[in-house]
Amino acid sequence: xxxxxxxxxxxxxxxxxxxxxxxxxxxxxxxxxxxxxxxxxxxxxxxxxxxxxxxxxxxxxxxxxxxxxxxxxxxxxxxxxxxxxxxxxxxxxxxxxxxxxxxxxxxxxxxxxxxxxxxxxxxxxxxxxxxxxxxxxxxxxxxxxxxxxxxxxxxxxxxxxxxxxxxxxxxxxxxxxxxxxxxxxxxxxxxxxxxxxxxxxxxxxxxxxxxxxxxxxxxxxxxxxxxxxxxxxxxxxxxxxxxxxxxxxxxxxxxxxxxxxxxxxxxxxxxxxxxxxxxxxxxx
Amino acid sequence: xxxxxxxxxxxxxxxxxxxxxxxxxxxxxxxxxxxxxxxxxxxxxxxxxxxxxxxxxxxxxxxxxxxxxxxxxxxxxxxxxxxxxxxxxxxxxxxxxxxxxxxxxxxxxxxxxxxxxxxxxxxxxxxxxxxxxxxxxxxxxxxxxxxxxxxxxxxxxxxxxxxxxxxxxxxxxxxxxxxxxxxxxxxxxxxxxxxxxxxxxxxxxxxxxxxxxxxxxxxxxxxxxxxxxxxxxxxxxxxxxxxxxxxxxxxxxxxxxxxxxxxxxxxxxxxxxxxxxxxxxxxxxxxxxxxxxxxxxxxxxxxxxxxxxxxxxxxxxxxxxxxxxxxxxxxxxxxxxxxxxxxxxxxxxxxxxxxxxxxxxxxxxxxxxxxxxxxxxxxxxxxxxxxxxxxxxxxxxxxxxxxxxxxxxxxxxxxxxxxxxxxxxxxxxxxxxxxxxxxxxxxxxxxxxxxx
Numbered sequence: 001x002x003x004x005x006x007x008x009x010x011x012x013x014x015x016x017x018x019x020x021x022x023x024x025x026x027x028x029x030x031x032x033x034x035x036x037x038x039x040x041x042x043x044x045x046x047x048x049x050x051x052x053x054x055x056x057x058x059x060x061x062x063x064x065x066x067x068x069x070x071x072x073x074x075x076x077x078x079x080x081x082x083x084x085x086x087x088x089x090x091x092x093x094x095x096x097x098x099x100x101x102x103x104x105x106x107x108x109x110x111x112x113x114x115x116x117x118x119x120x121x122x123x124x125x126x127x128x129x130x131x132x133x134x135x136x137x138x139x140x141x142x143x144x145x146x147x148x149x150x151x152x153x154x155x156x157x158x159x160x161x162x163x164x165x166x167x168x169x170x171x172x173x174x175x176x177x178x179x180x181x182x183x184x185x186x187x188x189x190x191x192x193x194x195x196x197x198x199x200x201x202x203x204x205x206x207x208x209x210x211x212x213x214x215x216x217x218x219x220x221x222x223x224x225x226x227x228x229x230x231x232x233x234x235x236x237x238x239x240x241x242x243x244x245x246x247x248x249x250x251x252x253x254x255x256x257x258x259x260x261x262x263x264x265x266x267x268x269x270x271x272x273x274x275x276x277x278x279x280x281x282x283x284x
Numbered sequence: 285x286x287x288x289x290x291x292x293x294x295x296x297x298x299x300x301x302x303x304x305x306x307x308x309x310x311x312x313x314x315x316x317x318x319x320x321x322x323x324x325x326x327x328x329x330x331x332x333x334x335x336x337x338x339x340x341x342x343x344x345x346x347x348x349x350x351x352x353x354x355x356x357x358x359x360x361x362x363x364x365x366x367x368x369x370x371x372x373x374x375x376x377x378x379x380x381x382x383x384x385x386x387x388x389x390x391x392x393x394x395x396x397x398x399x400x401x402x403x404x405x406x407x408x409x410x411x412x413x414x415x416x417x418x419x420x421x422x423x424x425x426x427x428x429x430x431x432x433x434x435x436x437x438x439x440x441x442x443x444x445x446x447x448x449x450x451x452x453x454x455x456x457x458x459x460x461x462x463x464x465x466x467x468x469x470x471x472x473x474x475x476x477x478x479x480x481x482x483x484x485x486x487x488x489x490x491x492x493x494x495x496x497x498x499x500x501x502x503x504x505x506x507x508x509x510x511x512x513x514x515x516x517x518x519x520x521x522x523x524x525x526x527x528x529x530x531x532x533x534x535x536x537x538x539x540x541x542x543x544x545x546x547x548x549x550x551x552x553x554x555x556x557x558x559x560x561x562x563x564x565x566x567x568x569x570x571x572x573x574x575x576x577x578x579x580x581x582x583x584x585x586x587x588x589x590x591x592x593x594x595x596x597x598x599x600x601x602x603x604x605x606x607x608x609x610x611x612x613x614x615x616x617x618x619x620x621x622x623x624x625x626x627x628x629x630x631x632x633x634x635x636x637x638x639x640x641x642x643x644x645x646x647x648x649x650x651x652x653x654x655x656x657x658x659x660x661x662x663x664x665x666x667x668x669x670x671x672x673x674x675x676x677x678x679x680x681x682x683x684x685x686x687x688x689x690x691x692x693x694x695x696x697x698x699x700x701x702x703x704x705x706x707x708x709x710x711x712x713x714x715x716x717x718x719x720x721x722x723x724x725x726x727x728x729x730x731x732x733x734x735x736x
Binding site: 034037038041042044045046048049053056057059060062063064066094095098101102133134137138139140141142145146149150151152154155156159225228229232233239242246258261262265266269 | 319588
């Protein structure tokens with residue numbers, strides 16, 4: 001018995017050392033792989049870039065400096081333009097808000113069919129999951145560009161594109177939240193004779209709704225950025241205004257729009273974090 | 285002892301419940317009003333009207349079909365040529381089997397799969413044998429050199445719905461797959477066929493007409509098609525240098541886009557992690573450094589990827605660097621912030637345990653903190669890799685290059701929709717591959733998470 005233990009310890013130590021060695025080798029290989037990827041990738045980039053890396057680096061501040069110079073030369077009154085572009089900003093935010101809301105509704109419907117604990121039919125679950133995967137996979141821009149081409153310039157193509165992407169992305173998160181919901185509250189309610197609706201109302205919804213809202217808020221943030229970018233390729237809003245002033249090189253107006261964008265994104269970030277913190281109760 | 289709930293408590297609970305319900309109804313109502321208002325604002329009900337039906341049907345048709353153009357000039361009726369998609373350099377050397385030239389009466393017949401025929405004569409074009417069309421329509425030029433439909437001069441409104449005659453042009457489209465346009469100077473027939481023709485090999489290639497499996501078997505065949513180079517190289521070269529589908533540009537652009545995403549994310553995570561350590565209060569005691577780094581993260585994140593890419597576009601010009609740095613800058617901010625929060629949330633006990641063995645600060649962080657945050661770090665980095673693959677396509681379209689720019693270019697030409705579809709499918713496949721790979725990698729490296 002005793003000697004067995006001694007042998008055991010030795011074996012354990014040997015195994016441990018072998019494991020540590022194996023791990024070392026693995027980390028070494030992965031670090032090498034990453035370095036190789038980085039260096040070869042950057043070499044390809046250097047070969048195929050229009051300008052070289054070094055020259056580009058020295059010109060890094062050119063654009064911002066140019067902008068500020070122009071703004072100075074025209075009398076440092078860029079802040080007056082902030083109000084000029086406020087309606088465009090509101091259009092963009094509205095686009096994002098509406099498509100997030102609409103997309104979330106679709107996502108909710110899809111996620112109900114993609115949750116194993118709600119739908120027993122394996123095929124329906126798989127089908128709706130694949131649907132969500134495909135919806136999620138297209139970058140918004142690809143859909144938006146095709147719809148822009150087919151429908152002419154308006155905000156609608158961007159809205160459709162964001163709705164499609166949001167439905168897929170949120171649907172996945174929603175269905176995961178539903179599947180991860182704790183079964184115990186449901187059983188507890190069942191044990192005291194609650195009906196199906198009461199179980200859903202008091203055991204499932206309280207568990208998943210805060211998560212749903214928090215995911216939707218995060219998505220809203222992403223979608224505001226997305227709708228700006230889609231505006232840039234012709235879907236209206238502040239993105240389109242930005243692309244117009246960039247073409248005409250109005251330094252002060254560019255600064256005004258960028259200022260608006262940055263402020264919006266930062267404040268949205270803080271606002272949504274605050275709300276999410278209150279909802280899930282881990283505000284950091 | 286029987287416990288009786290105090291009536292006041294019940295009332296209070298009831299009141300609160302009622303208040304909740306009221307708030308819920310009010311918010312629901314507000315959202316409903318907003319939703320309806322916005323649906324009207326964005327003009328969703330008129331979606332069908334806005335839809336450009338012609339464009340959409342052309343778009344769809346072009347995606348899954350290709351066409352040959354058969355053209356005759358009225359001035360030189362004997363010279364009829366057949367071009368693939370009307371391309372300048374894509375003239376068929378030999379007549380396709382569906383084109384029959386009759387030397388005796390100087391006519392040329394274009395046959396369609398449904399039995400229909402367009403017959404060119406030096407002075408007229410006849411339409412014959414189309415299913416469900418009994419009348420043989422004849423198209424001619426009048427003295428002023430304008431096209432007309434024989435027997436329908438002045439009665440244009442009586443023409444069937446698939447035919448339109450205006451002063452300068454007669455347009456005939458019995459179904460989606462046949463189209464005849466008669467102008468004063470020329471006659472043009474478009475003959476549609478299903479499929480992506482010449483997808484594997486080009487018009488002028490020695491391997492034209494070979495499918496994917498043929499090509500694979502040819503690759504390992506000893507008998508050389510071209511004695512100068514091996515079959516393997518020939519197949520690869522001919523495939524890549526396809527002039528109609530531009531495989532080498534498109535595939536390289538796809539690689540560029542993927543590189544942007546991968547390198548951008550890699551740089552972001554490699555820079556973001558050390559900065560995150562410096563921005564966490566349980567690692568860095570100096571609050572000024574922490575404050576500075578926090579604001580730096582906010583700035584990097586707040587200046588959107590769009591703006592970063594504009595700035596880098598000016599510095600580096602269109603190319604990979606713009607995409608890489610735009611992604612790296614934005615995500616350094618995001619990852620740095622996320623990771624610094626994760627570091628602050630780590631359990632203190634691990635670190636204290638290491639400290640009690642007398643280890644120095646670096647070892648404390650190495651063994652007390654890193655094992656706790658590594659799973660979060662890896663899974664977050666992989667999530668960002670997924671979303672950056674999509675972002676790289678988007679940045680590319682705004683000028684950084686890669687597949688995004690090619691996609692935009694193909695869409696803007698207005699007639700290369702099969703290329704648009706090809707690139708869209710390529711993007712879809714690439715994104716799905718990255719998603720699957722990152723999920724696999726996450727499972728491999730972290731193990732327990734998302735086992736579902």
